[in-house]
Amino acid sequence: MKAIVCNKYGSPNVLELKEVEKPFPTKNQVLVKVHSTSLNFGNVVLLKGKPFLARFAFGLTKPKYSIPGGDIAGRVEAVGKDVKQFKVGDEVFGDLSGCGWGGFAEYVTVPENALALKPNNISFEEAAASPxxxxxxxxxxxxxxxxxxxxxxxxxxxxxxxxxxxxxxxxxxxxxxxxxxxxxxxxxxxxxxxxxxxxxxxxxxxxxxxxxxxxxxxxxxxxxxxxxxxxxxxxxxxxxxxxxxxxxxxxxxxxxxxxxxxxxxxxLLQRANQKDLHDLKELLETGKVKPIIDKQFKLNEITEAFNYFQEGHAQGKVVISI
Incomplete structure (x- = not known):
């Protein structure tokens, strides 16, 4: 599969689009075919390793997680034998920042408790902009x-x-x-x-x-x-x-x-959790909250996407289409 790989801290130029091995879900994991992902400040911290305190979580000398990307929206392609909340074909969204990142890829394995069913009234792009x-x-x-x-x-x-x-x-x-x-x-x-x-x-x-x-x-x-x-x-x-x-x-x-x-x-140090994701899902489903998307980029335009995001003038979210 194609994925964005980051093996050293630095500018967006260190990000590389590579062919890597497609993951396989363990017993409590879900394999998601990623449709869309989005950029957040946490992605920039993971890229640059700044502020320095963040390196105690992300790796002191180089990134602990070689494939960045937190927010995802996509479809379930396979499930581990102990997964109870999802089935193949379900449309889902979630935040992977608490379980190894990996969203800037065509596929990612995710613990089931990091996901929720995607609201039916929003697109994959809007769902990826939200978690x-x-x-x-x-x-x-x-x-x-x-x-x-x-x-x-x-x-x-x-x-x-x-x-x-x-x-x-x-x-x-x-x-x-x-x-x-x-x-x-x-x-x-x-x-x-x-x-x-x-x-x-x-x-x-x-x-x-x-x-x-x-x-x-x-x-x-x-x-x-x-x-x-x-x-x-x-x-x-x-x-x-x-x-x-x-x-x-x-x-x-x-x-x-x-x-x-x-x-x-x-x-506030945001911590991803499924309960809050479900609370957000309810706000999205009822129309009380609607994601605002500024620009969309393709996966092979990840450098341009980061450069635009880091300018600090995005009106709403920057989304990456996989």
Missing amino acids: MAGVTALQGLRDKGKIKSGHKVLIYGASGGVGTFAVQIAKAFGAEVTGVCSTRNVEILRSIVADHIIDYSKERFSQHEGYYDLVLGVNGSNSLSAYKRVLKTNGIFVHVGGSEAQLYKTLFLGPFISMTGSKKISS
Whole structure:
């Protein structure tokens, strides 16, 4: 089978399209013929080995997982003898970041608990765009952010992959949602019905002092003090993504800020799990959440796809068709 292979850390140029052996499922695994996959920040971390702390999980000197790719959508081609949830022919989607990656390939073997049946009302491309970004948004808002109906929620970086899911999921929870984006992305936020839109080139979000119950930082390099300023008493800031400096400040200063005041500063390390994938599936099936896809690339265009993704201006998700 064809697969993208990465044997050293570096730029997208280190990625190679190769012929490799087709995998065979063990007793509790499912063999999936991959239709589509997508790019996430985790793919860039796995490619570059940065921030350095990530190498303790991904391999200190070279990638532990030679075939990258987390999100997948496809059809079940074979099942191990102990598999109970799926059968040959089922359309499935899932996030492989917790079970060895391997999605940038024509076939991949997956533990059955990393998958869910694909919603019938969305395409393979939309399904592949959903697991990692959608579950990240769900965990950040619901689990870390303790979102409730009526909350005033700010999403910084609202027009990207995680951001577009976060706006829609927060709306589904009954929150009043403000999205922050650039001028070129205002229409994206209008299309997913954000209640308020802040164009950061024209207005500073930090002027809304003490207004938000929850702030989800998906992108950018804002100071923690700016985020803290816009929180209400007992408000919560959740760092999902952004500059490396912002990540380290959240990790090391966040606990101190949280202990010494009424406002909480926390960071999210997304963890794939089947229950959250099923929760996301329900949101997709009911139409409360619709994946936003910016561009699609072919597998042999993986370098171009990564280069585009790393520019940081994608409107929604970047999808790879296998």
